[in-house]
Amino acid sequence: MDETTKSSLKAIPLCKTKAGPRDGDLWMERLKAKYEAIIAAVQNNKTSDRDWFKLEANERGTKWFGKCWYFHNMVKYEFDVEFDIPITYPVTAPEIALPELDGKTAKMYRGGKICLSEHFKPLWARNTPKFGIAHAFALGLGPWMAVEIPDLIEKGIIQPKA
Template identity: 80%
Template sequence: MLDSNIPVTYPTTAPEIALPELDGKTAKMYRGGKICLSDHFKPLWARNVPKFGISHAMALGLGPWLAVEIPDLIAKGVISYKEKTG
């Protein structure tokens, strides 16, 4: 389940995105399953306030993280891919 906390200072501050099910399974994650967005996404957010919204956080913050971390977690055997049948 995807979890997002909208800060009181939104839209000046980017929302935090969390995947609690993956908590502790990757180094690029904080306690509670919060995804590390500070190095790459938060400066991009700051340059584009107030044009960016929650969909930008999902696409530009979560998307690249998923593209890097999920294949790595699968390769390490931490999570597995299940083929959907039927």
């Protein structure tokens, strides 16, 4: 992990409550902590001029959606991002999807779910229940995009939106 990633990660508050969507008030407590962590991550990214995602959730905090973007050669590439919170959360990490990239890279599962099994999922397992969505983006989606998006651009597989 490089120093930039480490400093970004340190700025994201850890979650303390081990609860999933079926845990009633405990889930609401965890959801509040997740929102605080996401807000901290976004503010930190904006302060360091590395803003790269925007997220929203349904009322129960079980379905998440938004946008993420990547700059390559001073051109912005923007993608829809979505995921559901698994029933076994926080033991199981969410499967983050970029649906419009479905089938465009081998490092992706059906439905545009990005492959995080080798690098991120063991890290998530060691840090359950402390990690949340902001951590999944900082240590999962962000690094995945940094590797995959430039490759897809160079191969001519994706184009910037007009």
